[in-house]
Amino acid sequence: MDKNSLAARDAAAIAKIQTLRFNPLAATGGAGSYLQDEDGRRILDLSASATAAALGYGHPAVIEAMTKAAQDMAGASLLMIPNEPATALAEQLLAVTPGEGERRVWFGHSGSDANDAAMRVASAATGRGRFISFIGSYHGCLTGSMSISGHTAMTHSLPRPGLVLLPYPTVYRPRFTPEEVLAMLDYQFETTCPPDQVAAVFIEPILSDGGLIVPPEGFLKALEARCRQHGILVVLDEVKVGLGRSGKLHAYQHDGLTPDMVVFGKGLGGGLPLSAMIGPAAILDYAPAFAMQTTAGNPVCTAVGGAVLDVIISEDLPARAAAMGEKMRAGFVKLAERHEMIGDVRGRGLAIGVDLVASRETCAPVDATMTAKVIYRAYELGANFLYVGLNANVLEITPPLTVSEAEIEEGIDIIDRALGDAASGVVADQSVQAFMNW
Numbered sequence: 001m002d003k004n005s006l007a008a009r010d011a012a013a014i015a016k017i018q019t020l021r022f023n024p025l026a027a028t029g030g031a032g033s034y035l036q037d038e039d040g041r042r043i044l045d046l047s048a049s050a051t052a053a054a055l056g057y058g059h060p061a062v063i064e065a066m067t068k069a070a071q072d073m074a075g076a077s078l079l080m081i082p083n084e085p086a087t088a089l090a091e092q093l094l095a096v097t098p099g100e101g102e103r104r105v106w107f108g109h110s111g112s113d114a115n116d117a118a119m120r121v122a123s124a125a126t127g128r129g130r131f132i133s134f135i136g137s138y139h140g141c142l143t144g145s146m147s148i149s150g151h152t153a154m155t156h157s158l159p160r161p162g163l164v165l166l167p168y169p170t171v172y173r174p175r176f177t178p179e180e181v182l183a184m185l186d187y188q189f190e191t192t193c194p195p196d197q198v199a200a201v202f203i204e205p206i207l208s209d210g211g212l213i214v215p216p217e218g219f220l221k222a223l224e225a226r227c228r229q230h231g232i233l234v235v236l237d238e239v240k241v242g243l244g245r246s247g248k249l250h251a252y253q254h255d256g257l258t259p260d261m262v263v264f265g266k267g268l269g270g271g272l273p274l275s276a277m278i279g280p281a282a283i284l285d286y287a288p289a290f291a292m293q294t295t296a297g298n299p300v301c302t303a304v305g306g307a308v309l310d311v312i313i314s315e316d317l318p319a320r321a322a323a324m325g326e327k328m329r330a331g332f333v334k335l336a337e338r339h340e341m342i343g344d345v346r347g348r349g350l351a352i353g354v355d356l357v358a359s360r361e362t363c364a365p366v367d368a369t370m371t372a373k374v375i376y377r378a379y380e381l382g383a384n385f386l387y388v389g390l391n392a393n394v395l396e397i398t399p400p401l402t403v404s405e406a407e408i409e410e411g412i413d414i415i416d417r418a419l420g421d422a423a424s425g426v427v428a429d430q431s432v433q434a435f436m437n438w
């Protein structure tokens with residue numbers, strides 16, 4: 001590798017603890033659904049920067065909002081001084097997120113900090129110190145949000161004491177039925193985890209990093225009912241699949257939930273650092289100076305958040321995601337006729353998982369090396385995406401919500417070829433060694 005290349009300079013200067021790389025792409029620019037690599041090659045981004053680029057790259061509404069807010073900046077912080085874009089975005093989020101009673105909005109920079117703030121304030125306000133979450137869940141990489149995450153790649157950090165981790169039931173390759181999971185929870189409540197010690201349950205409406213798993217019908221609703229019985233707050237982590245991606249504005253609406261608190265991130269900022277958390281005033285007004293970050297809620301990021309939300313709603317991107325997602329899933333189902341490696345195609349809207357298997361009969365996952373090879377080869381052929389799942393065998397496809405039909409076809413064609421090439425040994429083991437980091 002040329003030592004002056006961006007990739008080489010990145011490797012020499014950027015801390016590995018902050019990276020999760022799936023291919024050698026080093027981006028020098030981006031427009032719409034495409035990133036540009038160092039050789040000027042256009043790479044179709046079927047990940048949308050892990051869903052952060054909800055409207056793709058360089059969307060005019062984002063550029064306009066960012067430029068306008070930066071040209072006449074109403075401070076750089078929400079801590080000590082209110083600003084119009086933050087207030088307006090909070091009002092807008094409250095208006096589009098169903099809920100009863102007085103509610104408030106908290107702003108942060110990332111899904112991690114928003115989940116962190118949510119758990120800390122839920123605990124302080126209820127006087128309860130325990131949480132429930134799921135094996136395979138990912139709520140963030142800060143001390144708090146990581147401590148309630150259950151991803152197998154994160155066992156370098158200990159879970160929070162008192163955490164109850166439940167299996168997330170699956171339809172494909174089932175291990176525990178929804179009823180069994182609920183029975184496990186009941187047993188915990190009866191024995192070592194008195195429910196009045198539990199502040200909240202954190203739920204991903206689609207278990208994303210845990211394998212793009214859509215919950216079996218009725219499961220989350222039954223879990224919600226259990227929590228209601230015991231005064232346990234229901235917190236919906238919509239960071240990855242919220243705000244239109246699932247085909248509805250809120251992914252939890254597919255399951256008919258009425259959460260107490262909702263956490264947004266990633267796509268809300270359209271690529272800028274922005275997260276938000278909505279909850280009852282009785283909780284989020286718990287005490288001033290409780291969850292502060294100086295530049296959170298700054299007018300530039302919140303102006304962009306407002307513009308992103310406007311586009312999502314005015315252009316009905318949830319409906320578009322539903323339609324485009326259906327088209328894309330149909331494309332993968334068709335590929336499955338020719339590629340034995342595809343065991344399952346699932347998801348909602350433009351949050352799609354392609355589960356790769358070594359055997360359709362047993363549903364045994366492919367070796368992680370094979371998944372990495374498919375992704376590497378797809379990059380060579382012009383597309384970027386990543387893998388998820390406790391067995392590192394699920395292709396996660398989350399293109400920008402603005403992706404076109406032609407781009408979907410291009411993406412499917414590239415993955416078609418990548419599957420074939422990876423299966424026939426075109427990619428060497430050593431090519432992917434650096435790209436199997438979770």
Ligand SMILES: Cc1ncc(COP(=O)(O)O)c(C=O)c1O
Nearest residue numbers: 110111112138139140239240265
């Ligand atoms: C469901 C979910 N919650 C929280 C996070 C953390 O968000 P961030 O990386 O912006 O801190 C992620 C990131 O992947 C996520 O998928």
